[in-house]
Amino acid sequence: MRFLAIVTALLISTAAAFAADPVGSYNVTGTNPGNGSHYRGTVSVTRTGDTYRVVWVVGGTRYVGTGLGDKNFLAVSYRSGNDTGLALYGSDGGNWEGVWTYAGGRQIGSEIWKRK
Secondary structure, eight states, rough: OHHHHHHHHHHHHOOOOOOSSEEEEEEEEOOOTTTTTTEEEEEEEEETEEEEEEEEEETTTEEEEEEEEOOOOEEEEEEEETEEEEEEEEEEETEEEEEEEETSSOOEEEEEEEEO
C-alpha cells in the first residue's frame, strides 16, 4: 500500500516551490527487501547533463546508478558487481524518500536520504 502511495505521488505530484534539486550529499538509511534488515551509509548525486550520477556506499559496498528526474522525483537504475536494480524517490523538502528493488525482485525495500 505504501509503495502505491509513493509511486502515485511521484507520478502526479506538484511539489512545493522550496523542493530542492537532488544534487548533493546525503546520509542514507534503509531497509532491505525480504528480511527488512536495516542499513546505513552515504549517497552522492551529481548532475551529468540531462541525467544524474548516483553513488551509494553502504557497508563498504559501492553502488553506482544513473538517474533521471527533477526537483520532484528521481528514478535510478543501479549496479554493483552483478547486482542491478531500480529505485524511485520523491522529494521531501530537500531530503528524499523512496523505494527500491533488485532486478527480478518480488519485494521492495525503502530508503530515506537526509541532506548533509
